[in-house]
Amino acid sequence: xxxxxxxxxxxxxxxxxxxxxxxxxxxxxxxxxxxxxxxxxxxxxxxxxxxxxxxxxxxxxxxxxxxxxxxxxxxxxxxxxxxxxxxxxxxxxxxxxxxxxxxxxxxxxxxxxxxxxxxxxxxxxxxxxxxxxxxxxxxxxxxxxxxxxxxxxxxxxxxxxxxxxxxxxxxxxxxxxxxxxxxxxxxxxxxxxxxxxxxxxxxxxxxxxxxxxxxxxxxxxxxxxxxxxxxxxx
Amino acid sequence: xxxxxxxxxxxxxxxxxxxxxxxxxxxxxxxxxxxxxxxxxxxxxxxxxxxxxxxxxxxxxxxxxxxxxxxxxxxxxxxxxxxxxxxxxxxxxxxxxxxxxxxxxxxxxxxxxxxxxxxxxxxxxxxxxxxxxxxxxxxxxxxxxxxxxxxxxxxxxxxxxxxxxxxxxxxxxxxxxxxxxxxxx
Numbered sequence: 001x002x003x004x005x006x007x008x009x010x011x012x013x014x015x016x017x018x019x020x021x022x023x024x025x026x027x028x029x030x031x032x033x034x035x036x037x038x039x040x041x042x043x044x045x046x047x048x049x050x051x052x053x054x055x056x057x058x059x060x061x062x063x064x065x066x067x068x069x070x071x072x073x074x075x076x077x078x079x080x081x082x083x084x085x086x087x088x089x090x091x092x093x094x095x096x097x098x099x100x101x102x103x104x105x106x107x108x109x110x111x112x113x114x115x116x117x118x119x120x121x122x123x124x125x126x127x128x129x130x131x132x133x134x135x136x137x138x139x140x141x142x143x144x145x146x147x148x149x150x151x152x153x154x155x156x157x158x159x160x161x162x163x164x165x166x167x168x169x170x171x172x173x174x175x176x177x178x179x180x181x182x183x184x185x186x187x188x189x190x191x192x193x194x195x196x197x198x199x200x201x202x203x204x205x206x207x208x209x210x211x212x213x214x215x216x217x218x219x220x221x222x223x224x225x226x227x228x229x230x231x232x233x234x
Numbered sequence: 235x236x237x238x239x240x241x242x243x244x245x246x247x248x249x250x251x252x253x254x255x256x257x258x259x260x261x262x263x264x265x266x267x268x269x270x271x272x273x274x275x276x277x278x279x280x281x282x283x284x285x286x287x288x289x290x291x292x293x294x295x296x297x298x299x300x301x302x303x304x305x306x307x308x309x310x311x312x313x314x315x316x317x318x319x320x321x322x323x324x325x326x327x328x329x330x331x332x333x334x335x336x337x338x339x340x341x342x343x344x345x346x347x348x349x350x351x352x353x354x355x356x357x358x359x360x361x362x363x364x365x366x367x368x369x370x371x372x373x374x375x376x377x378x379x380x381x382x383x384x385x386x387x388x389x390x391x392x393x394x395x396x397x398x399x400x401x402x403x404x405x406x407x408x409x410x411x412x413x414x415x416x417x418x419x
Binding site for chain 1: 268277356
């Protein structure tokens with residue numbers, strides 16, 4: 001039956017559309033896009049200079065975002081009020097295609113793991129994390145529960161919460177592997193949701209909105225950390 | 235040139251790879267876009283935008299995975315975005331799609347099967363909202379899995395699974411026996 005439905009839809013669309021050739025118009029659009037990139041440096045020295053400038057600028061923005069991450073721990077009333085003060089400072093940084101993500105803090109208790117990150121990229125884009133997956137040492141993905149964040153043009157700070165109730169009571173170091181990507185959209189457009197992959201969603205998770213596919217996607221970023229369980233320390 | 239060779243070329247910045255993919259997938263892209271937008275001009279814009287979007291994101295595409303499902307999901311998403319920009323889907327986009335498909339009567343599947351003309355198929359689709367059309371196109375035209383539907387429509391996989399199951403049950407009750415047997419098979 002599905003084949004017949006598909007065939008009927010296919011025939012209806014074919015009759016309405018005819019057989020247009022998209023390639024000539026697309027080829028022109030691709031050529032126009034290539035010309036727009038001519039301001040980029042043409043030499044290795046030029047690229048080195050541009051990279052040095054970007055590192056200085058992004059470093060400043062990321063440094064400024066770090067305290068913001070700490071404040072975001074206070075946003076969600078469901079999170080442990082002590083999470084901000086008892087979280088472990090990590091400060092691991094990774095840059096991909098000019099977008100820098102810093103894993104700032106990690107907080108672990110018996111119910112949840114809170115991950116604090118900041119992101120910075122050149123330009124006036126709104127940044128937001130997406131496809132965040134947190135895995136334990138044995139490769140198990142912990143369900144994404146919710147998140148909160150604060151974004152300004154070119155920078156943002158976010159806290160992502162994962163369900164830790166399935167983790168056995170343990171002491172010592174907990175090895176975690178975080179992967180995520182960053183969406184960048186023009187300021188003023190609806191910010192992309194913090195959308196984890198479907199397999200990482202908890203059953204109770206809130207439905208996420210459609211992702212704007214014309215957004216620029218940076219990443220995936222991967223961070224491997226070991227954090228002490230039980231009493232936290234800064 | 236097969237898909238993986240074309241994608242490999244594209245990853246190296248060679249537009250010959252893009253041309254090969256356009257020649258191969260433009261027909262399906264156009265038809266997918268048309269079935270969601272129900273507008274020929276918009277469908278052409280959407281299909282072109284989808285190819286350019288794929289070009290921009292090709293660095294993130296895993297060459298070991300099939301190109302067609304990834305690309306056609308981009309087409310469907312671009313079509314929904316085009317409708318939103320055109321103001322035709324604004325009221326629906328902030329709601330979870332499948333929550334808005336409560337046992338349609340008669341179901342869209344039945345309406346399409348009973349359609350004797352292409353215009354009737356279009357009318358059946360036009361009776362739905364943009365997100366509902368995207369769901370029908372995703373399920374029946376693109377043959378997406380529940381997980382892929384979940385990613386496209388932005389709702390949890392469990393919701394997709396439950397709603398699709400309900401829709402099938404509803405369809406079996408309404409369809410003649412001989413069609414219901416096809417459903418079971």
